[in-house]
Amino acid sequence: MTYDLVIVGGGVWGSAAAQAAVRAGSSVLLLEANIGLAQESSAKSGGILTDLLWHPEDQAFVRRSRELYAEARETSVDVSVARKVGMLTLAEGEHGTALQHRTQDLRDRGIPFELLDRREIVRRFPRLDRLREDTVALWTPNDWHLNPTAYAQEATAAARGAGLTVRSQSHVDGIRLEDGKVSVQAGGAMYEGHRALIAAGTWTRKLVRLAGLDLALMPYRVQLSSLELGEPHQLPIVWHLSTDVYLVPDGEKDVLAGDGTRLSEFDPDDYQTSGDDQFEEEIAERLLMVSSLGERAGLRSSWAGLVGATPDRRPLVGRLGDRLYVACGDQGIGVMRGPAIGELAAKVALDLAEAPHLRPDRFPPEPFEIRPGFTLD
Ligand SMILES: Cc1cc2nc3c(=O)[nH]c(=O)nc-3n(C[C@H](O)[C@H](O)[C@H](O)COP(=O)(O)OP(=O)(O)OC[C@H]3O[C@@H](n4cnc5c(N)ncnc54)[C@H](O)[C@@H]3O)c2cc1C
Structure with missing residues (x-):
């Protein structure tokens, strides 16, 4: 045929x-x-x-x-195909200003969003208890987890x-x-x-x-880890612009944390598919910049995959x-x-x-x- x-x-x-x-x-x-x-x-x-x-x-x-x-x-039959969880994009200093400049585009496109100051972020998401005073956030409630x-x-x-x-x-x-x-x-x-x-x-x-x-x-390498937080976190997807770390809720007490990007070329048939030692060591520390949940975070696993530039x-x-x-x-x-x-x-x-x-x-x-x-x- x-x-x-x-x-x-x-x-x-x-x-x-x-x-x-x-x-x-x-x-x-x-x-x-x-x-x-x-x-x-x-x-x-x-x-x-x-x-x-x-x-x-x-x-x-x-x-x-x-x-x-x-x-x-x-x-x-699998309800996890797509779930609305919302995303909170956190930024400080220059990044905060850049984030605010983006709101007009969202408004023009009719995308629902809210710009939150630090107090409001903490009121809604109390576990984000390590934020700098000048932190602002863009809350986009219609973002999904797939x-x-x-x-x-x-x-x-x-x-x-x-x-x-x-x-x-x-x-x-x-x-x-x-x-x-x-x-x-x-x-x-x-x-x-x-x-x-x-x-x-x-x-x-x-x-x-x-x-x-x-x-x-050109394939390049990105990394993700599964962190056990040991207690309910009630977090949405969180993207912290200043450290370029993102968190994705994975059940009540776990999160996936990335990204550990390596911007050089890798061979899809020959690269390290587990996370680097350095990435594993740093990821909980970087989480600590936004939440004390990082203090007791335990690493379940980490992995790397390639994406194409x-x-x-x-x-x-x-x-x-x-x-x-x-x-x-x-x-x-x-x-x-x-x-x-x-x-x-x-x-x-x-x-x-x-x-x-x-x-x-x-x-x-x-x-x-x-x-x-x-x-x-
Ligand atoms: C750690 C990590 C986090 C990411 N997070 C996000 C995210 O949050 N949101 C997002 O949008 N994207 C994310 N991405 C990117 C996303 O995963 C990719 O963009 C997407 O999966 C690409 O899909 P694809 O079908 O092109 O490639 P793939 O899923 O890699 O599919 C390619 C397929 O081709 C098959 N194949 C290869 N060679 C052969 C062959 N010789 N014969 C037959 N079959 C072959 C492979 O087995 C594979 O199944 C992430 C990627 C990684 C690695």
Whole structure:
């Protein structure tokens, strides 16, 4: 059988692309190296979805992703697919001023928010008891916590009966572009598609190289830890701009704390997947800058994952070679935008949409300065 579209990579992006392509009436084969979907970066993420992204296109991606996550939540038995928990962005000094400047943009977009002074922050969230006098906070109550793995399962579940074939434990190790079709080799088997979409996260560059192509994608490393606080914390998602630490509630008494970003290039097949000693030592100390909960915080575990940088921090979506398309370049904010970008990528691959400004060949495949994606600018 020759599929309309072969998708390589079953993370949030590839799963969303598969769903969108099936909805457009295509036959789709989704090849995933792991035993289950969304077990790599998507599973390692903090799961934050926020409207505090400043690029208008990202704001639109988040809006569309919200709709797709909400749809999955409606049909899934797993209520953790998407939960409204709210996010508190804390800042002091210059960062505080920068944060206040951003409120006009939120107002213009109709995003609910409140600007809180230190007294009001502590009144609402008493465990934030170590804040500096000049701390201000932006409270965005509609921000969500996501479970990307549950989303990927749900997004593909309905599509499986409607034109989607999923092959897990299928590690792609060969791609050939031939006249009129793409041949993809995985686990000793050969599959054919009229077109192929590589949505393999930070592995995407290695995969397109199998077809003799290349692109400007540099994987960098981010870290997260699970901290046991030993008592109920009643915290929302907290992002402390001055230390660049974020906390994500993980049950009543635990939080996930990140980020320990290392802005240099890593190999997705050869990097340390546990947290660095230094990150583990510092993370509770950094928590102490906002809360005394850090005093008794115990480290349950820590891990590192890779995210993909591009020269302009915008995703790479579109045609790279004859019948070969890609979707990558998440900049560490790919769970919150993933369903929308995956959908767009599928539509571009099927000639149902255009995104010339995201063309994957808009940069030469050369080294560039890696800059983080989740920032205030
Ligand atoms: C610690 C950490 C915290 C993060 N926090 C957030 C957050 O709070 N909010 C947010 O929006 N984003 C966050 N991110 C980023 C987010 O996780 C990524 O942007 C997102 O998961 C990218 O999804 P993806 O589908 O492109 O990649 P992935 O989830 O990595 O999926 C790629 C898939 O391709 C498969 N694959 C690779 N090679 C092959 C092959 N040869 N053959 C077959 N399959 C292959 C892999 O197995 C994998 O399943 C975080 C990331 C990390 C690491």
